[in-house]
Amino acid sequence: MKLVSYDAGRLGVVRDQSVVDVTDLVTDDPTAWPPVAMVQLVNEFERLRPAIEERLTAASGTPLADVRLEAPITWPNKLVAFPANYQLHIDEMNSKNRANHNGFFLMANSSIGGPNDPIVMPAMTGISIHHECELGVVIGKQGRDIPVEDALDHVFGYFCLMDITLRGPQERVARKSFDSFTPTGPWIVTKDEISDPANLDMSLSVNGELRQQANTRDLLLTINEMIAMTSAITTLYPGDLIATGTPEGVGPIAVGDEVSISIAEVGSMQVPVTAARRGSGFDLQQWAERKG
Numbered sequence: 001m002k003l004v005s006y007d008a009g010r011l012g013v014v015r016d017q018s019v020v021d022v023t024d025l026v027t028d029d030p031t032a033w034p035p036v037a038m039v040q041l042v043n044e045f046e047r048l049r050p051a052i053e054e055r056l057t058a059a060s061g062t063p064l065a066d067v068r069l070e071a072p073i074t075w076p077n078k079l080v081a082f083p084a085n086y087q088l089h090i091d092e093m094n095s096k097n098r099a100n101h102n103g104f105f106l107m108a109n110s111s112i113g114g115p116n117d118p119i120v121m122p123a124m125t126g127i128s129i130h131h132e133c134e135l136g137v138v139i140g141k142q143g144r145d146i147p148v149e150d151a152l153d154h155v156f157g158y159f160c161l162m163d164i165t166l167r168g169p170q171e172r173v174a175r176k177s178f179d180s181f182t183p184t185g186p187w188i189v190t191k192d193e194i195s196d197p198a199n200l201d202m203s204l205s206v207n208g209e210l211r212q213q214a215n216t217r218d219l220l221l222t223i224n225e226m227i228a229m230t231s232a233i234t235t236l237y238p239g240d241l242i243a244t245g246t247p248e249g250v251g252p253i254a255v256g257d258e259v260s261i262s263i264a265e266v267g268s269m270q271v272p273v274t275a276a277r278r279g280s281g282f283d284l285q286q287w288a289e290r291k292g
């Protein structure tokens with residue numbers, strides 16, 4: 001199944017080229033704050049599956065082209081990310097890091113965007129902001145100290161994720177946590193529709209020019225190893241998201257660009273890069289200059 005968030009918090013399932021509304025199976029108020037309806041759907045999915053399947057056979061849908069898809073999950077308990085998880089990316093960055101040595105970090109959940117949300121550049125001069133093409137994983141079952149051999153049982157599904165990154169000396173969390181810097185979507189594909197998550201072709205293009213092309217077989221830490229490592233430290237909850245790391249080919253994006261990502265059996269999406277946002281305060285560079 002392909003699960004979507006759309007039209008201001010509604011929940012749907014993609015059937016052919018249409019969206020079947022299942023919002024009411026989860027919530028009476030899709031606009032309620034905080035926006036956790038999809039997390040609830042993930043948590044309750046096995047209980048709800050018969051009702052969803054009945055809805056898919058009986059109900060009419062809305063053409064995909066007539067809805068506005070949103071980030072599938074915007075309010076996870078946490079957004080986990082693995083750096084340095086493909087050797088050729090480690091090589092291109094001249095990095096001393098390796099995911100199996102360094103583990104994971106967290107990014108601000110509020111950096112999450114959807115398939116129709118632009119990447120909004122910060123108003124900083126002389127900086128380089130890069131695209132990273134990543135397979136996203138949604139956790140489906142709570143767990144702590146999950147053994148490697150059981151870890152895929154804790155996966156709910158997969159999605160496309162761009163990890164937009166300011167290159168520079170600042171803390172990694174700050175460089176990756178700008179609003180809009182984690183485009184996700186276009187939906188969550190449940191794991192039963194993915195033949196082998198350790199063998200998925202993926203690619204990222206900017207303005208139609210291929211920049212990144214890789215396969216998840218080259219992950220240093222596999223998906224089950226990432227889940228085992230993360231859960232040795234922190235409880236994983238349904239709806240938690242994991243950015244599995246970027247392969248080689250990262251490079252700069254600029255205002256006006258169109259960035260597209262495609263992952264086999266998962267989907268594809270294209271997002272624009274829009275004009276810099278000028279904050280009212282000092283930016284990261286100005287703080288450095290101001291305080292010396």
Ligand code: MN
Nearest residue numbers: 132163245246
């Ligand atoms: Mn990344």
